[in-house]
Amino acid sequence: MRLGAVFIVVCMAIIAASAGAVAHLYLGLAAMQAAIVAVATFTALALYHTVSTRVGLRARVGRQLADLSRGGTDVARQVAELGRRVAALEGKIETAADDARAVSDPLAAEVAELRTLVQRLVETLEGQQAMLDALAQAPSKPQGASALPAPAAPLAAAPSEQPAGGVPSDRATAAAGLGMDVTAIRSAIDENSIDLYLQPIVTLPQRKVRHYEATSRLRSAQGEMLHASAFIAQAETGGLIPRIDNLVTFRCVALVRRLLLKNRDIGLFCNLSARTLTDATFFPQLLDFLAANRAIAPSLVLQFTHGAVAAMGPAEHERLAALSARGFRFSMDHVTRLRLDAKELGNRGFRYIKVHADLLLKGGRPAPGDIHPAELSELLGRFGIDLIVDRIENEKSVIDLLDHEVRYGQGSLFSPPRPVRPEALQPSPDVPAAGRSEAEASPVLRDAHIVRSPA
Numbered sequence: 001m002r003l004g005a006v007f008i009v010v011c012m013a014i015i016a017a018s019a020g021a022v023a024h025l026y027l028g029l030a031a032m033q034a035a036i037v038a039v040a041t042f043t044a045l046a047l048y049h050t051v052s053t054r055v056g057l058r059a060r061v062g063r064q065l066a067d068l069s070r071g072g073t074d075v076a077r078q079v080a081e082l083g084r085r086v087a088a089l090e091g092k093i094e095t096a097a098d099d100a101r102a103v104s105d106p107l108a109a110e111v112a113e114l115r116t117l118v119q120r121l122v123e124t125l126e127g128q129q130a131m132l133d134a135l136a137q138a139p140s141k142p143q144g145a146s147a148l149p150a151p152a153a154p155l156a157a158a159p160s161e162q163p164a165g166g167v168p169s170d171r172a173t174a175a176a177g178l179g180m181d182v183t184a185i186r187s188a189i190d191e192n193s194i195d196l197y198l199q200p201i202v203t204l205p206q207r208k209v210r211h212y213e214a215t216s217r218l219r220s221a222q223g224e225m226l227h228a229s230a231f232i233a234q235a236e237t238g239g240l241i242p243r244i245d246n247l248v249t250f251r252c253v254a255l256v257r258r259l260l261l262k263n264r265d266i267g268l269f270c271n272l273s274a275r276t277l278t279d280a281t282f283f284p285q286l287l288d289f290l291a292a293n294r295a296i297a298p299s300l301v302l303q304f305t306h307g308a309v310a311a312m313g314p315a316e317h318e319r320l321a322a323l324s325a326r327g328f329r330f331s332m333d334h335v336t337r338l339r340l341d342a343k344e345l346g347n348r349g350f351r352y353i354k355v356h357a358d359l360l361l362k363g364g365r366p367a368p369g370d371i372h373p374a375e376l377s378e379l380l381g382r383f384g385i386d387l388i389v390d391r392i393e394n395e396k397s398v399i400d401l402l403d404h405e406v407r408y409g410q411g412s413l414f415s416p417p418r419p420v421r422p423e424a425l426q427p428s429p430d431v432p433a434a435g436r437s438e439a440e441a442s443p444v445l446r447d448a449h450i451v452r453s454p455a
Helices: 002-025 031-137 170-177 182-190 232-237 241-262 282-292 294-299 306-310 314-325 342-347 357-361 373-381 395-403 433-441 443-450
Strands: 194-203 209-219 225-227 267-271 300-305 329-333 350-356 386-390
Touching: 002 031, 031 395, 182 209, 182 232, 182 241, 194 241, 209 241, 232 241, 241 267, 241 282, 241 294, 241 300, 267 294, 282 294, 282 314, 294 300, 300 306, 300 350, 306 329, 314 329, 342 350, 350 357, 357 373, 357 386, 357 395, 373 386
Parallel strands: 209 267, 267 300, 300 329, 329 350, 350 386
Antiparallel strands: 194 209, 209 225
16 A cells, blocks of 8 residues: 555656646746646645545445444344244243143142042051051950940941032933922922032133132932932923023023122133023023123133024024124033034134043044044134133143143043022122023023022
């Protein structure tokens, strides 16, 4: 660069001297004037060179700054990408920790309970051994006394027909239901001997209660609690389904209002029969009653079986549309096959579908036309339908369901059905006056107001 500058200065001096010589020799200017012309030419060339050099230097510096800015932007982008990856990794670590905690906490509780049972067993065995030692050391009894001691109590009672929570087993209820005839069922309905049982529907993997499912139980004359499957067939034969749905619907509405006073995010699933939709006497009054209580529509889900939904015709679809227009949503349970038209169900107002855990986790290749179990939750979610897996009995099923992206679960692992307290079925204080008048004006729903406190 220095040699170039010297060369340019020499060239400018030669050009300036040449200009002075031309002015003196060819233009006839005096020597002093020719010298002034030469100096002026040299000065002009020097100024031009200086300005052009500064402009070039400034452009070069600008390009370097632009390159540096682009480099800084790339570095910032890489740092941001690294931050996102770190945040995603932290989220995965937290999720894995929550999953591990969700699995380990129940196991720890079961281990603690098992330890307690073992301690009780040890104490019982020690008591039995002490009793045997005392009997061995006792003196012989006189004649006339019993030669044998009273038999000791067994270590464990015989298996009960009722599981924890007082809910009768399916085998017991089915056996008892075989003896129920239409007359006995009608008598039980007249005596308000139908109770509600609630089973929670929880989120996975947090296991937070999000909904409850209300199921009906019938108390027989012998005091046995019969599951719906034990008397529904006989009730359908005798045309008693509308009366049962009348009682259940009214109690569910009262129960939802009670639940909403404590938690606005809790919902209730109410089971209805498809025959109720075609009952010319009951359905219009049911529709009026639900319309008067449309304020609780987001929290009350009307549930029908898969078989009933598949057998619905235009009349039933029209009545479902009338309920959907008033804000109520539907659920479908007892799904027997994963051949579902999710789009049509979503358009008809179904927002939940229940599938048994064994149906979703049975493995193997699905039948032709069936939805693959691993894609069921995602496919239903596209049409606004949430998948609920019920009959979850063990922790292994929960872990397997998390791989299927299942959001809701239900089963005895979380809680068996529990009876509703009678006071919870009383109408809540915030029932609108319109709702009361609609119900009292209906001859069918008037019976429901009698059933406010089950015996």
